[in-house]
Amino acid sequence: GGGDVLDADQEAGLETYVEAGGGFLGLHDAARTEPYSEWFGGLIGARPAKTNPTAVQRAVVEVGDRQHPATKNLPLEWKRPDKWLNWTTNPSGTVHTVARVRESSYQPGAGANGADHPISWCRDYDGGRSFYTAMGGTADSYQETDFRTHLRGALNWTTRLVRADCQAAINSNYTAERL
Numbered sequence: 714g715g716g717d718v719l720d721a722d723q724e725a726g727l728e729t730y731v732e733a734g735g736g737f738l739g740l741h742d743a744a745r746t747e748p749y750s751e752w753f754g755g756l757i758g759a760r761p762a763k764t765n766p767t768a769v770q771r772a773v774v775e776v777g778d779r780q781h782p783a784t785k786n787l788p789l790e791w792k793r794p795d796k797w798l799n800w801t802t803n804p805s806g807t808v809h810t811v812a813r814v815r816e817s818s819y820q821p822g823a824g825a826n827g828a829d830h831p832i833s834w835c836r837d838y839d840g841g842r843s844f845y846t847a848m849g850g851t852a853d854s855y856q857e858t859d860f861r862t863h864l865r866g867a868l869n870w871t872t873r874l875v876r877a878d879c880q881a882a883i884n885s886n887y888t889a890e891r892l
Contacts, residue, residue: 715745731841736871762824796850799824
């Protein structure tokens with residue numbers, strides 16, 4: 714997936730829509746889309762590292778935001794199979810991370826991000842709202858009740874049906890606690 718999928722007019726249309734307060738929800742390979750667009754990279758929040766595990770692996774997703782509609786109804790430690798992405802630059806500090814994947818629960822490979830490995834996040838961006846999850850890399854994901862709950866909450870926020878704080882957390886202001 715991914716690649717250059719929007720022509721210049723389509724990309725301009727998306728920018729205009731977001732600038733007018735529109736919402737965007739990106740899933741998994743969306744992070745590989747529009748690789749030459751700095752604006753789109755900002756909309757997503759991070760780009761995949763050159764090396765990512767290719768196999769579907771079961772891992773533990775740690776839900777960090779218990780208020781956001783995308784995560785408030787999920788288990789604190791959510792065990793699920795997916796294709797997990799590593800990031801060239803960790804988006805923490807520029808996005809509001811709502812869930813992380815615990816790297817010790819699977820094989821992240823050479824591009825590993827370490828203890829802080831965001832997997833789902835939101836941000837206010839260029840007048841609009843953007844929510845991205847790196848999950849959803851398998852067809853089976855969409856059959857999972859919890860994953861569908863995650864997406865429904867994300868859509869409720871991006872479409873402004875539900876309010877939530879998506880200001881980026883300043884990393885030095887909090888400490889990660891293992892529960």
